[in-house]
Amino acid sequence: MSGGRILVTDDDAAIRTVIREALRREGHVVETAASLAEQRRALADFRPQVLVTDVVLPDGNGLEGIDEVRRHDPQLPIIVLSAQNTFTTALRATEQGAFDYLPxxxxLSELSRAVSDALAAGSRHEDVAVPDTAEDLPLIGRSPPMQEVYRTIARVVANDLTILILGESGTGKELVARAIHDFGPRAGAPFVAINMAAIPRELIESELFGHERGAFTGAAQRNAGRFEQAQGGTLFLDEIGDMPAEAQTRLLRVLQSGDYMPVGSARAIRADVRVIAATHQDLNRMIGEGSFREDLYYRLNVVPIPLPALRDRGDDVAELARYFLDRAAADGLPRKTLDAAAAARLAQHGWPGNVRELENLMRRLAALGRDPVIGLSQVEQQFAGAGATAAAGQSLEAANLGDAIEQQLARYIASYGAALPPDGLYDRVLGEVEKPLLKLVLAAVRGNQLRAAKLLGLNRNTLRKKLTERGVGPQVRRPD
Structure with missing residues (x-):
């Protein structure tokens, strides 16, 4: 593509120069402006084909100035640059009709691609409503991985594309799903979440699609499934990798046709629902193993949103920690602050439990101790205690499966504290603990199921049943 006319507005002369020279090397004609006033004159005299603008300018806000730009040229593509790298900034840039947002x-290569795309595509304006409470969501962080998450969310909130959120447990997958719902056109309708790992296999279809009275033994009355409850809104299917094969087939049919039938009914119901799915599992591996349908994967994975692990966004840890301390104070716990040494130590931690682990730690620190300032020694004490618990949990020779699950349940209750979820905790722990425990034991005995059953305190048939239910494949067996 031949070059275009590009106007760059930024109050930093060095940034203007770097961008101008980089775009000129790409064959573009570039003019620059240092303020909104200079930008107005350039819009009239230079008539750019793309505007690249900073947010904070000496005589106003670049986002608020977009309305004025639109009156001058409604079709002009606008690329917003900002050092205010928050979730709300990305959303407001989209709300104002920006073609793209770059933190x-x-x-420079990313900016060059954005300029080329803007020249090719022309103007793009999507209807995105940003509530005043946007900053209340703990989508917090200025690290590059989180900036990419913000940009993706801002691009998809205004449409009904199916989304697959990928990430380790505790990274905030449901929070992202809620943000997409709350800031999109379905915000006034229900947001309904269901965790596939917490629902017994035989009840999943009834939970999703509902059932009629008498559809099966115990169905004394009609039940509205999650699709019906979410009508007009968003259905969040968490841990989609744990959905059994039969339910996968029915879900695929709904996504293809847009209709579903409650169990025991011959009447199809139109599903006016946006579907967002999430998983911490490797669905590509599961497809190869035959435990997840490839065609369903492609239906769900229209827009993937990978969430970074907290260990990959260490620069965000202190900001998140202070946010969770403020939330704890709002919930009635003592108000605490974090000193610099404690914040630095938190940033060095590996965070296997991700953001959820950090939030629970901040609540414990807020509840413990009398000092209003949390110091390094308090943080180290908490990490030492958690390390001892983890080491004890790795001793398999003395514990059977039931004992291990009960111990993990007790640890969950202790870690949640005042934030303990009211229902479904045991099922959640069972789903999260049983499968990795089975894998760990089988690996330890090199696939010898007889030894694994003895170690776990199960008979061999029960072990085989659990391996099938949890989708745990054969392990390498040690030669006799």
């Missing part, structure tokens, strides 16, 4: 610092 500072940015790669």
């Amino acid at each position: 500072k610092p940015f790669d």
Whole structure:
């Protein structure tokens, strides 16, 4: 593509120069402006084909100035640059009709691609409503991985594309799903979440699609499934990798046709629902193993949103920690602050439980101790205690499966504290603990099921049943 006319507005002369020279090397004609006033004159005299603008300018806000730009040229593509790298900034840029949003610092190659795309596509304006409470959501962080998450959310909130959120447990998958719902056109309708790992296999279809009275033994009355409850809104299917094969087939049919039938009914119901799914599992591996349908994967994975693990966004830890301390104070716990040494130690931690682990730690620290400032020694004490618990949990020779699950349940209750969920905790722990425990034991005995059953305190047939239910494949067997 031949070059275009690009106007760059930024109050930093060095940034203007770097961008101008980089875009000129790409064959573009570039003019620059240092303020909104200079931008107005350039819009009239230079008539750019793309505007690249900073947010904070000496005589106003670049986002608020977009309305004025639109009156001058309604079709002008606008690329917003900002050092205010928050979730709300990305959303407001989209709300104002920006073609793209790039957080500072940015790669010049990324800016060059955005300019080329803007020249090719022309103007793009999507209807995105940003509530005043946007900053109340703990989508917090200025790290590059989180900036990419913000940008993706901002691009998809205004449409009904199916989304697959990928990430380790505790990274905030449901929070992202809620943000997409709350800031999109379905915000006034229900947001309904269901965790596939917490629902017994034989009840999943009834939970999703509902059932009629008398559809099966015990169905004394009609039940509205989650699709019906979410009508007009968003259905969040958490841990989609744990959905059994039969339910996968029915879900695929709904996504293809848009209709579903409650169990025991011959009447199809139109599903006016946006579907967002999430998993911590490797669905591509599961497809190869035959435990997840490939065609369903492609139906769900229209827009993937990978969430970074907290260990990959260490620069965000202190900001998140202070946010959770403020939330704890709002919930009635003592107000605490974090000193610099404690914040630095938190940033160095590996966070196997991700953001959920950090939130629980902050609530414990807020509840413990009398000092209003949390110091390094308090953080170290908490990490030492958690390490001892983890080491004890790795001793398999003395514990059977039931004992291990009960111990993990007790640890969950202790870690949640005042934030303990009211229902479904045991099922959740069972789903999260049983499968990895089975894998760990089988690996330890090199696939010898007789030894594994003895170690777990199960008979061999029960072990085989659990391996099938949890989708645990054969392990390498040690030669006799």
